[in-house]
Amino acid sequence: MRHAIAGLVVALAACSCATRPGGLQPGPGARVLVKTAHLPSGEPWYARWADHTWFDVRSEGEWWRVEVLGPWSGVWKQALAAEDAYADVRWGREAHVLADIGEPDAARIAAEVLAKAEGYPFADGYEAWPGPNSNTFAVWLSREVEGLEFDPYSTAVGRGHRGWIGAGRNPAGDGVEITTPLVGVEAGLLHGVDVQILAWTVGVGIWPPAIRLPFLRGFPGGWSAGPAVPSDRASAAK
16 A cells, blocks of 8 residues: 555646656666656547556666557567656657656566566557557556556556456555456545446546546646647756
């Protein structure tokens, strides 16, 4: 539970805006960043509102990006420059930080993210909607690694995919979820209550108060569908 509260503070502490990578304070040691951004503006209009979730981790002094990018990528792990780890923009879209995990837990969590990612069971079965997809991978890994807890945006389609039916801890670690491809329910102490119908989400957040609707991340925090921003706004390395 303490990991859940710590992770949620990053994403939920401010009602009006989400944490941006460029606003993070750099420091020594291992670090685990859970990030999200809207898909590129070149995607079809109905996909531009959807979020992609991934991990940037620093392990043994090196940054790595871990994610599932698409149908042919499988689990993608690549070395990452520090300036990219702290960049505010990806694909010309604003990047948000869902969780920032530092020491004393980051070294173990970062190592487990890198090691356990390869065990993702849906690596050869990508489906943009309703999943499994990039968000399914991120949430699956959160269940595999103790202490890796975060609250995905409601626009992270595929985050509730568990196959035909599944139940267990929710991604934020503050409650439970029950999901099927047709309908699902998630309830958490801070997350609030969501109902998913055909992977579209309607919900109410408890702290901070929020309303979550299809195509919107949640109002007032992170509510916008997110216009593209110039790529030259990416922040420099800290």
